[in-house]
Each structure stands twice: as structure tokens, then as C-alpha cells.
Amino acid sequence: xxxxxxxxxxxxxxxxxxxxxxxxxxxxxxxxxxxxxxxxxxxxxxxxxxxxxxxxxxxxxxxxxxxxxxxxxxxxxxxxxxxxxxxxxxxxxxxxxxxxxxxxxxxxxxxxxxxxxxxxxxxxxxxxxxxxxxxxxxxxxxxxxxxxxxxxxxxxxxxxxxxxxxxxxxxxxxxxxxxxxxxxxxxxxxxxxxxxxxxxxxxxxxxxxxxxxxxxxxxxxxxxxxxxxxxxxxxxxxxxxxxxxxxxxxxxxxxxxxxxxxxxxxxxxxxxxxxxxxxxxxxxxxxxxxxxxxxxxxxxxxxxxxxxxxxxxxxxxxxxxxxxxxxxxxxxxxxxxxxxxxxxxxxxxxxxxxxxxxxxxxxxxxxxxxxxxxxxxxxxxxxxxxxxxxxxxxxxxxxxxxxxxxxxxxxxxxxxxxxxxxxx
Numbered sequence: 001x002x003x004x005x006x007x008x009x010x011x012x013x014x015x016x017x018x019x020x021x022x023x024x025x026x027x028x029x030x031x032x033x034x035x036x037x038x039x040x041x042x043x044x045x046x047x048x049x050x051x052x053x054x055x056x057x058x059x060x061x062x063x064x065x066x067x068x069x070x071x072x073x074x075x076x077x078x079x080x081x082x083x084x085x086x087x088x089x090x091x092x093x094x095x096x097x098x099x100x101x102x103x104x105x106x107x108x109x110x111x112x113x114x115x116x117x118x119x120x121x122x123x124x125x126x127x128x129x130x131x132x133x134x135x136x137x138x139x140x141x142x143x144x145x146x147x148x149x150x151x152x153x154x155x156x157x158x159x160x161x162x163x164x165x166x167x168x169x170x171x172x173x174x175x176x177x178x179x180x181x182x183x184x185x186x187x188x189x190x191x192x193x194x195x196x197x198x199x200x201x202x203x204x205x206x207x208x209x210x211x212x213x214x215x216x217x218x219x220x221x222x223x224x225x226x227x228x229x230x231x232x233x234x235x236x237x238x239x240x241x242x243x244x245x246x247x248x249x250x251x252x253x254x255x256x257x258x259x260x261x262x263x264x265x266x267x268x269x270x271x272x273x274x275x276x277x278x279x280x281x282x283x284x285x286x287x288x289x290x291x292x293x294x295x296x297x298x299x300x301x302x303x304x305x306x307x308x309x310x311x312x313x314x315x316x317x318x319x320x321x322x323x324x325x326x327x328x329x330x331x332x333x334x335x336x337x338x339x340x341x342x343x344x345x346x347x348x349x350x351x352x353x354x355x356x357x358x359x360x361x362x363x364x365x366x367x368x369x370x371x372x373x374x375x376x377x378x379x380x381x382x383x384x385x386x387x388x389x390x391x392x393x394x395x396x397x398x399x400x401x402x403x404x405x406x407x408x409x410x411x412x413x414x415x416x417x418x419x420x421x422x423x424x
Contacts, residue, residue: 035060036130036131041099041130047122051078051080052104053081053082053102056130057099060097061096062134063136064098066100066137067083068144068147073108073258075105075108080103084139084383096384103119110259111143112172112322115146116151116154119138120155123138137163138152140163141166141167142167142344143168148163149167150325152333153328160331161390166341170351172324174351175348178345180200183257185230185231186253190217193215207258208257226289226292229294230294260272264315269314270311272309274306274309275307275308277422279303329365332393336370338370339414340372341374346414366399368405369416370382385404
């Protein structure tokens with residue numbers, strides 16, 4: 001089964017809606033830009049071992065949108081997506097005057113290191129072979145958000161702004177520590193098969209479809225449902241995740257097993273730790289679970305007795321490098337997150353805001369939230385409005401006000417919760 005942890009873009013919307021919500025002056029073509037080639041451009045090729053796509057319309061407005069994709073279990077075959085939603089998203093953006101570009105990584109999996117390098121190489125290639133854009137906006141989703149947020153800190157002279165959707169904005173280390181918490185909760189209530197490796201050190205070549213999925217308990221069983229409810233509550237997922245199809249545990253366990261194992265192979269050892277974790281349940285949690293015949297205090301004690309799992313020092317340093325963030329922004333950043341995300345928690349945004357505030361760069365950050373449930377479950381108008389906001393910000397030097405993100409498009413005000421497990 002080919003699996004991609006990427007955003008889903010609602011496509012059942014007519015183009016008139018898009019143009020109705022997108023400021024028209026941003027879609028105008030410009031005569032200011034000299035190109036090295038005739039427009040339009042529709043180019044596919046290989047650069048530094050990675051396939052890429054570049055598309056530039058005849059009415060190019062001078063802005064280049066560089067796309068960093070999410071986690072791919074298998075290498076994407078050409079044509080490589082150059083925008084969220086693939087060809088559909090590209091066609092909308094091209095019709096509005098934007099140039100788009102996207103690159104595969106040299107290999108599948110947790111290719112943040114390669115993604116940063118390949119995206120930079122593609123951007124430089126565009127500048128040398130097509131034109132020097134007025135603005136270069138890097139936008140990444142899910143795993144691609146790590147590429148975007150790290151790149152905007154590392155290469156502010158290359159990228160003018162970054163958009164991070166469904167983002168691991170708390171950094172990769174905290175997010176993989178969270179997957180360890182899920183694994184530990186699963187172990188104390190269901191048992192962790194030895195064939196998967198250990199809770200703290202997943203077997204590097206573990207395959208989810210053939211080795212994990214067949215052993216996962218049936219979510220339709222009432223007895224199993226009670227146990228899943230313990231896991232959901234102890235890892236602090238909101239109840240809305242229970243309505244997600246397929247069942248949220250499958251996505252989260254894929255991430256905690258195969259994805260983590262593949263990353264450990266890259267990093268040279270176990271990457272996650274729980275030395276600073278404290279696992280808790282509320283009195284209400286305990287009472288509800290007791291009604292489901294789950295001895296929550298006993299299970300909680302088992303988890304807290306095992307907060308001794310350490311990462312390999314070199315492997316952890318690899319994960320911190322690819323990537324943790326400083327929050328020291330010198331270019332505008334917009335994050336966008338659904339209010340409920342079963343895989344990449346909305347709590348990522350509270351951590352990122354604290355980092356940016358601590359660096360004294362809050363004026364460089366806009367955080368957006370949408371009234372939706374699911375990982376990267378954004379609509380096309382929401383993404384287009386976010387691009388519009390970034391371009392207005394770059395054009396004027398002034399942040400678009402909250403009113404630019406109306407409830408009619410599904411934007412909501414939200415104070416994201418604190419990061420779970422770690423005392424703050």
C-alpha cells in the first residue's frame with residue numbers, strides 16, 4: 001500500500017469561489033521580470049538525483065511558490081507535485097499568475113535533511129534558469145513543514161516567507177517523543193510484539209502493512225474500544241478523533257512504528273525519549289474509564305514506572321538538526337492548523353509561539369486555525385487566502401489583520417493547548 005502523510009485539499013468548489021475570496025490585485029501579471037526562457041514553462045527533470053517539476057504561466061506575477069511535500073512511504077513518480085493537491089492545485093495557482101515548483105527527495109521516508117537540500121537546489125536552479133522572482137514563498141505541509149520552518153531560519157536570504165501547514169512546529173524531537181508515549185500506552189494495555197522491536201527502539205525495517213496492521217486489535221470490538229479510549233485519553237487526543245476514518249490509531253501507529261523505524265535507520269539509533277515525561281489522567285478520565293472496566297490508575301502507574309527510555313545521543317542530535325527550531329525569525333511565517341489533528345497535534349503551535357516570543361520575533365508570525373478535524377484537512381480557499389495573506393504581508397510590510405481570515409472560510413480563533421507530558 002502506497003501511503004502519503006500529506007494534506008487533503010477540498011476540491012468540490014467552483015473557480016468563482018476562489019476568485020471571490022482571493023484579492024484580485026495579487027493575481028495580476030507583471031511586466032517587471034526578465035526571464036531566461038520564454039513563458040509559459042512546463043519543465044520536469046532531475047536535479048541532484050531528485051525529480052522536480054517547474055511550471056510558470058504566461059501571465060506570471062513574479063511570485064514563486066516552492067512546495068515541500070509531506071511524508072511519502074514510496075518515491076513519487078513524475079510528474080512531481082508542485083503544489084498542495086497536485087495537478088488540481090497547480091492549475092488554480094497557475095491561472096492566478098503564480099509560478100510553482102516542487103521536488104521529490106532523493107529517497108522516500110523521513111527525508112527532511114534531503115528535502116531541505118533538494119528544495120534549496122531547486123530554488124537556485126529556478127533563479128538561474130528561469131528568472132529571479134520578486135518573491136519566493138516556501139510552503140510545506142506535515143513533514144514538509146519541518147523543511148519549510150527550518151529553511152526559513154537557515155536561508156532567509158533565499159526565501160522571502162514560509163507557510164507551514166499541519167506543522168510539526170514544536171520540532172521533530174518532541175513529536176517523536178509523543179509517538180513514543182503512544183507506543184508505551186499501547187504496550188501497557190495491549191502488549192508490544194517482540195517482532196516490532198522494543199517500545200523505545202523500533203525495528204528499522206518494520207513494515208506497517210504486513211507486520212503491524214494485521215496484529216492491531218479490531219477497533220469495532222467493544223472490549224478493544226474501551227482500551228483504545230484509555231490510549232486516547234492518556235496521550236491527550238480530543239474525542240473528535242474517534243470520528244476520523246480510517247480509525248486514528250492506524251495512522252498514529254504507522255507513524256510510531258514504520259516511520260520511526262525508518263528514521264532510526266537514518267539517524268543511527270533510537271531517536272525518542274521519555275525521561276522528562278509525566279503521564280496523567282483527570283479525575284473525569286479515571287471515572288469514565290472505570291465505567292468501561294479499565295483500571296486506569298494501575299495502567300498509568302505502569303507507564304510512569306517506565307519513564308526511563310533514552311534516545312541514542314548521536315541519533316537524537318540528528319533529529320534535533322532535522323529539525324528543532326529556534327524561533328529566531330527574520331522573515332514572515334504563517335502557520336495553519338486544523339483545530340483537531342490526530343497525528344500532528346495542534347499543541348505544536350503553542351510550543352512554536354513560545355519559541356518565537358522568546359526570540360523576540362512575534363512580529364514575524366501569524367498563526368491560523370481552521371474549524372476542521374483531521375490531519376491537514378484544509379480547503380482550497382483557506383490555502384489560497386493564506387497565500388494571499390503572505391503576499392500582502394511581503395508587499396506592504398504589514399501583517400494582515402485577523403479580519404482577513406473570516407469564519408465564512410472556516411477560520412477560527414483558537415488558543416492551542418500546552419504540549420502534553422512535559423512539565424511547562
